[in-house]
Amino acid sequence: MALKKTVAIILRTMKMGETSLLLTLYSREVAVLKLVAKGARSSKSRYSGILQPLNTVEVVYYEKANRDLHTLSQATVLDSPDMKTMGPDSIVLAMACCEMATRLEAYSAVSTTVFDHLSVVISVFARAGERSARTAFLVFQVKLLQTLGYSPELERCSRCGSESAQHWFFDFHHVRLFCHQCGSEHYRMDSFQPETIRSLLYFLSGELRSAAEMSVKSLTLAEIYRFVDRFYNYHLPEMQNLKSLKVLRQMKLFNPDDSLASSTNN
Ligand SMILES: [Zn+2]
Incomplete structure (x- = not known):
C-alpha cells in the first residue's frame, strides 16, 4: 500500500x-x-x-x-461553502454538478481542468442568487462539454457562412449550426433564438466565473438548458439517467414560464 x-x-x-x-x-x-x-x-x-x-x-x-x-x-x-446561506436551488444545482463529475472516470486526462471548473462553480453557487445559480449550472455544463472535447462551432452557419440569422437551427447528430434559411429544409432540427446562440458562444469563450455572472433571461436559460441537455444525450451517454437531472426536471428550474421570468434582476 x-x-x-x-x-x-x-x-x-x-x-x-x-x-x-x-x-x-x-x-x-x-x-x-x-x-x-x-x-x-x-x-x-x-x-x-x-x-x-x-x-x-x-x-x-x-x-x-x-x-x-x-x-x-x-x-x-x-x-467549505456555507450551506446555510446557500439557497435550495443552488444546493440542488451544485449537487447536480457533483453527480456529473462522478461519471467522469474515463476522462482522467483532463482532471485538472474539470477540478478547476468544479471548484469555481461551487464558489459561485456559494454566493449566487437563484437566477445566477441557474446560469452558473449551464456555464459549467458547457465548459464541461468543451473540456471533454466538444466545442460546437457556433460563430456562423456551417453551410453559407452567415454570421447572423433570424433564428438558428442546430443538428445535434452532426454538431452543425445552420441559419434560418439553410436549416429550413431540415425538418428535424431544433431551432434556437439568436440570444441563445450568442450566450452559448460567450459561455464557451469567457471565463467560467464571469460567464456565470452574466444576466440571462429565463427564456434564454430554458433554451440553453434544452441545447445542453440534447447535446449530452447525443454525445455523452455516460451522463444519462443522472438522479439530480430528474430532480431538476421536476423542479422545473429551467421552465421559461417560471415565476422568475417576469423579474429583471436576480
Ligand atoms: Zn446559412
Missing part, C-alpha cells in the same frame, strides 16, 4: 457499516477517487465537519493496488 496525497472536492458521502463513510471525491490528479473513512460517523471522529459534500479537502490515503476503493488516513478542509 502506498501513501498518497491529493487535493479533492467531496462529491458524495454514503454511510458504510456501523460508523464509516464511503466518500466519492474529484481529485485534481486522479479524477474520481473513492475512499473509506473509517469511524467517520462515530461521535469522537476527528473528521467531524470535514467530510461534507462540496468541501475541498486535502486528503492523505492508502492506495490499494488494483482496487477502486482506498482508505483515508487524514483530511484537512481547504474550502
Whole structure:
C-alpha cells in the first residue's frame, strides 16, 4: 500500500457499516477517487465537519493496488461553502454538478481542468442568487462539454457562412449550426433564438466565473438548458439517467414560464 496525497472536492458521502463513510471525491490528479473513512460517523471522529459534500479537502490515503476503493488516513478542509446561506436551488444545482463529475472516470486526462471548473462553480453557487445559480449550472455544463472535447462551432452557419440569422437551427447528430434559411429544409432540427446562440458562444469563450455572472433571461436559460441537455444525450451517454437531472426536471428550474421570468434582476 502506498501513501498518497491529493487535493479533492467531496462529491458524495454514503454511510458504510456501523460508523464509516464511503466518500466519492474529484481529485485534481486522479479524477474520481473513492475512499473509506473509517469511524467517520462515530461521535469522537476527528473528521467531524470535514467530510461534507462540496468541501475541498486535502486528503492523505492508502492506495490499494488494483482496487477502486482506498482508505483515508487524514483530511484537512481547504474550502467549505456555507450551506446555510446557500439557497435550495443552488444546493440542488451544485449537487447536480457533483453527480456529473462522478461519471467522469474515463476522462482522467483532463482532471485538472474539470477540478478547476468544479471548484469555481461551487464558489459561485456559494454566493449566487437563484437566477445566477441557474446560469452558473449551464456555464459549467458547457465548459464541461468543451473540456471533454466538444466545442460546437457556433460563430456562423456551417453551410453559407452567415454570421447572423433570424433564428438558428442546430443538428445535434452532426454538431452543425445552420441559419434560418439553410436549416429550413431540415425538418428535424431544433431551432434556437439568436440570444441563445450568442450566450452559448460567450459561455464557451469567457471565463467560467464571469460567464456565470452574466444576466440571462429565463427564456434564454430554458433554451440553453434544452441545447445542453440534447447535446449530452447525443454525445455523452455516460451522463444519462443522472438522479439530480430528474430532480431538476421536476423542479422545473429551467421552465421559461417560471415565476422568475417576469423579474429583471436576480
Ligand atoms: Zn446559412
